[in-house]
Amino acid sequence: MYIRLSGRGLFSLLSAAVLLVFIMFFLSCGSVQDQTSNNENDSIGENQKRNVILIIIDTLRADHLSCYGYFRNTSPSIDSLAASGTLWQNAYAQSPWTLPSHATIWTGLSVRSHGTVGFFRLENDEGIRNYALDPSLPSLPVLFGQAGYRTCGIVNVTLLRDEYNFDIGFDHYSCNLAGHGQAGASVDSLISWVVSDSINLKPFFCILHLYDVHTPYNPPDDFDLMFTEYGSMGITAWFDEETGNWDPGKSDHLLKLYDGEIAWVDYNLGRLFEWLRNDSLAENTLVVITSDHGEEFLDHGGIDHGHTLYQELIHIPLIMSGPGIEPGVVSPIPVGQYDILPTLLAWAGIENMPMVDGSDILSGDISYSRSIPGSGVCPRSWDSFAPHQASVVTGSIKTIILGELESFITYDLVDDPIETRPQETDSMHMEKVLFYWASPQLGLPEPVFPDYESLDVLRDLGYIK
Numbered sequence: 001m002y003i004r005l006s007g008r009g010l011f012s013l014l015s016a017a018v019l020l021v022f023i024m025f026f027l028s029c030g031s032v033q034d035q036t037s038n039n040e041n042d043s044i045g046e047n048q049k050r051n052v053i054l055i056i057i058d059t060l061r062a063d064h065l066s067c068y069g070y071f072r073n074t075s076p077s078i079d080s081l082a083a084s085g086t087l088w089q090n091a092y093a094q095s096p097w098t099l100p101s102h103a104t105i106w107t108g109l110s111v112r113s114h115g116t117v118g119f120f121r122l123e124n125d126e127g128i129r130n131y132a133l134d135p136s137l138p139s140l141p142v143l144f145g146q147a148g149y150r151t152c153g154i155v156n157v158t159l160l161r162d163e164y165n166f167d168i169g170f171d172h173y174s175c176n177l178a179g180h181g182q183a184g185a186s187v188d189s190l191i192s193w194v195v196s197d198s199i200n201l202k203p204f205f206c207i208l209h210l211y212d213v214h215t216p217y218n219p220p221d222d223f224d225l226m227f228t229e230y231g232s233m234g235i236t237a238w239f240d241e242e243t244g245n246w247d248p249g250k251s252d253h254l255l256k257l258y259d260g261e262i263a264w265v266d267y268n269l270g271r272l273f274e275w276l277r278n279d280s281l282a283e284n285t286l287v288v289i290t291s292d293h294g295e296e297f298l299d300h301g302g303i304d305h306g307h308t309l310y311q312e313l314i315h316i317p318l319i320m321s322g323p324g325i326e327p328g329v330v331s332p333i334p335v336g337q338y339d340i341l342p343t344l345l346a347w348a349g350i351e352n353m354p355m356v357d358g359s360d361i362l363s364g365d366i367s368y369s370r371s372i373p374g375s376g377v378c379p380r381s382w383d384s385f386a387p388h389q390a391s392v393v394t395g396s397i398k399t400i401i402l403g404e405l406e407s408f409i410t411y412d413l414v415d416d417p418i419e420t421r422p423q424e425t426d427s428m429h430m431e432k433v434l435f436y437w438a439s440p441q442l443g444l445p446e447p448v449f450p451d452y453e454s455l456d457v458l459r460d461l462g463y464i465k
């Protein structure tokens with residue numbers, strides 16, 4: 001059910017939310033300076049010599065992993081990792097597409113806070129812009145590096161290249177602009193870096209970003225036949241290259257290939273996990289698996305990602321396994337991508353905790369009734385503007401604000417996990433979304449004009465038309 005506020009009612013709610021947010025912001029400013037002034041005191045203690053590997057599987061929706069209840073056996077390796085650690089059932093991407101979500105993972109900030117969004121068109125300008133990550137914001141590689149870790153990033157999409165500042169803080173950073181199909185090579189690169197870097201006798205922090213599950217759905221040999229006896233038959237994307245049209249009848253075929261891509265990624269992660277065990281690194285290494293967003297297969301009438309905040313695009317996996325992580329735990333606590341940074345810093349014993357929006361979800365102090373916000377929706381074509389959308393999940397209740405920030409829609413995700421039966425939105429949930437939407441932007445990101453090579457890649461990937 002949509003609820004449309006009158007202009008005066010909306011203004012009152014929004015004004016109250018803005019006032020409260022700014023009061024909290026100014027009260028918190030002192031703590032930013034206090035916490036960031038301790039950089040030089042960071043060092044690795046004897047109990048902190050443990051490694052971290054953060055694996056981000058682009059475009060992976062949680063409900064297509066066996067350990068999240070999927071009916072196909074897509075993920076035996078990830079399932080076994082989950083059994084040896086903790087799996088969060090209700091983990092949320094805080095944007096439905098790549099650039100804002102990765103900025104949230106890097107910084108521990110909500111999309112409204114870091115401001116790294118796109119694609120937008122400047123007035124009277126022929127080009128498009130994305131925003132880069134504000135390099136002055138705290139980030140995982142910088143903070144782990146300052147704490148004495150060796151840092152390595154292996155990523156596979158142009159939106160994470162150095163122009164966007166995602167490379168800052170890494171000792172080693174490699175970005176394959178169009179890294180589809182590179183899961184095997186990327187795992188090999190990570191292993192090679194760890195082996196070659198071991199002479200440094202320092203713990204390592206690695207981010208491994210894999211892009212294989214993203215379109216085109218074109219799994220390599222054997223994996224293309226894993227869930228369909230016919231293979232791809234040359235049909236690996238929704239759009240017909242000649243006509244530009246797309247056919248809803250392809251959905252089941254493309255879903256089976258999407259699942260084959262997941263199985264291919266899972267196979268290569270299994271190789272990585274086995275290597276960690278054989279080299280006795282597993283007992284000293286925290287492995288984290290998550291995604292930047294999901295993928296739609298007509299769940300709400302659309303395809304691909306970036307365009308809504310429904311579950312198929314923001315319900316993502318989050319799994320942690322390693323020393324200090326309780327095995328066999330399935331947690332119902334709602335968590336977001338912004339929780340990853342504070343959780344990893346706390347796990348590693350790094351005391352230089354910056355001001356972030358997320359929390360340490362291993363602390364035991366997290367409430368089921370906490371609220372996880374989302375926004376950063378992408379325009380459907382590069383000559384249009386991104387629609388205003390924001391969401392908040394509180395426990396099982398999810399409220400989305402749509403249109404010109406005046407239409408609310410609410411679902412109970414326990415009774416209605418696929419969001420087909422909207423219910424009435426009460427004022428408390430309206431205020432939660434408006435409160436988030438009015439939150440101050442901490443980052444001051446600079447616009448980036450993608451070069452022509454990147455534009456071609458983005459066009460091939462369907463991000464721009």
Ligand SMILES: [Zn+2]
Binds near residue numbers: 058098099293
């Ligand atoms: Zn992505």
